[in-house]
Every structure is written in structure tokens, then in C-alpha cells.
Amino acid sequence: MKNMAKIMGVLLLLLTVTGCSKDENMANRVSNGNNVDKVISELIDKTESENNSIDLEGEASIKSKDDSEKQDQIPQKSDDVTMDVDYDLTKMSSDMVYAMVFQLMVEPDAYVGKTFRMKGKYYPVYYESTAKYYHYCLVEDALACCAQGIEFVWGDGSHVYPDEYPEEKASIVVQGILETYREDGNDDYLYCRLKDATLEVINK
Structure with missing residues (x-):
């Protein structure tokens, strides 16, 4: 024109x-x-x-x-794991993250197969019944009075604890695919965790 x-x-x-x-x-x-x-x-x-x-x-x-x-x-490759993120909890407020992790615990089947990225404190826990260490990313609410943790498996699970893991309570970011599982021969409880996870230690 x-x-x-x-x-x-x-x-x-x-x-x-x-x-x-x-x-x-x-x-x-x-x-x-x-x-x-x-x-x-x-x-x-x-x-x-x-x-x-x-x-x-x-x-x-x-x-x-x-x-x-x-x-x-194109998904970015990190620690030999390639994935897109469905739920990036690192961009949510403390209360939202706490609520989201709580929801995962209550209704994990609704999120199975989804990729999560989250930030929190690293906590290893040893269970005598299975004679294994389990690794968690623990997130707190805004008042830091309540906490929810989600288990993660770093990579293919071959990383050696404690040599290759960060110190307890270290600030970390983990990213992995949510799955549910049951412990063989131990109980009938359904657990959820992030598999094939990447692990990054961050400085606060």
C-alpha cells in the first residue's frame, strides 16, 4: 500500500x-x-x-x-542423559515446590514418565531392611518448618557413595524422569523416584 x-x-x-x-x-x-x-x-x-x-x-x-x-x-545433554523438562520446580516459589512434591507423593501415577527438575538439599538415607543407601532431594516450604523429599537415582545408579556424592545438606539441582517401583521381597509399598537423574551441586 x-x-x-x-x-x-x-x-x-x-x-x-x-x-x-x-x-x-x-x-x-x-x-x-x-x-x-x-x-x-x-x-x-x-x-x-x-x-x-x-x-x-x-x-x-x-x-x-x-x-x-x-x-x-534440542534437549541438552548432561551426564550422558538427554531429556526435556516437563516440570521445572526451580522456577517455582518455595510453597509451590513443596505443594508439587507433596502432590507427587500423594498421586505419583499422574506424573509417571514426566521429567522434573528441582532444587533442594541432598540427604542420603541408609535402610537396614534393604542394606542400601537411598538419595533424596529435600525441599522445604517458605517457612522452612516442613519438608518433602523425593528420591533420585543418579545416572544409571553406578555412582559410588560417598566418594562421588556431595556432602549431606549440600544444595543440589536434580533432573530426572519420575517412576514408581516396589522393593523386591520387602514390602508392598509403592515408592516413587526420579530415575536417570542428573545431579548438580550449586553454591548458595
Whole structure:
């Protein structure tokens, strides 16, 4: 629309110029009229060329943006585990995180297979009944009076405790896929944990 306005402006300007010429130059006016048509034709061609150029640049920009977005959507690899995050608790308030973890404990089946990222304190717990250490990311509510913890398995579970693990109460960020499980031959309780988890120690 702007380009058509420019063309009409040029047309009016050229008509004004030719209209102001003397009658004795009538032949020249006819010639000028042809020149006006030529100029308009050239302007139209130029405008179309510019529009095509803009379209191509726009398509290139969109394509570049799409490629960039696709690149951003590629899961980042950390500790040989590649995953997207469904619930990033590190971006929630303390109360929201506490409520979310509590909900996981109450209704884990609704979140099985989802990837969680969370921040909290590291706590290892030894259970004599299974003779194993279990590792937890413990989160507190805003008043730090209540806490909820979720178990996680670092990577494929081959990391050695305590040599490779952080100190107790260290601030950590874990990311893993929620699963439920039962302990073989010990009880009928259903437990939930983050499997294939990444573990990052953070400095507060």
C-alpha cells in the first residue's frame, strides 16, 4: 500500500511537471507522457522486485528463526542423559515446590514418565531392611518448618557413595524422569523416584 502511494505521488508529480510545460512543446509532452508510462512501469517493476526481495529476506529470517527454535528445542545433554523438562520446580516459589512434591507423593501415577527438575538439599538415607543407601532431594516450604523429599537415582545408579556424592545438606539441582517401583521381597509399598537423574551441586 505504501509503495502504491509512492507511485501515485510520482505520477502526480510527473503530470504536474508536464502540465506546466509550454504548448509549443506539445510533441515533447506526448513524448513525456510516454516517459511517464515508462517511469511508472519501472517503478512498478522496482517495487515488485523490492517486495520479492523483502519476501525472500522474510522467508530467510523465518527459516533462520525456525532453525534457531529447533536448535533450542534440542534437549541438552548432561551426564550422558538427554531429556526435556516437563516440570521445572526451580522456577517455582518455595510453597509451590513443596505443594508439587507433596502432590507427587500423594498421586505419583499422574506424573509417571514426566521429567522434573528441582532444587533442594541432598540427604542420603541408609535402610537396614534393604542394606542400601537411598538419595533424596529435600525441599522445604517458605517457612522452612516442613519438608518433602523425593528420591533420585543418579545416572544409571553406578555412582559410588560417598566418594562421588556431595556432602549431606549440600544444595543440589536434580533432573530426572519420575517412576514408581516396589522393593523386591520387602514390602508392598509403592515408592516413587526420579530415575536417570542428573545431579548438580550449586553454591548458595
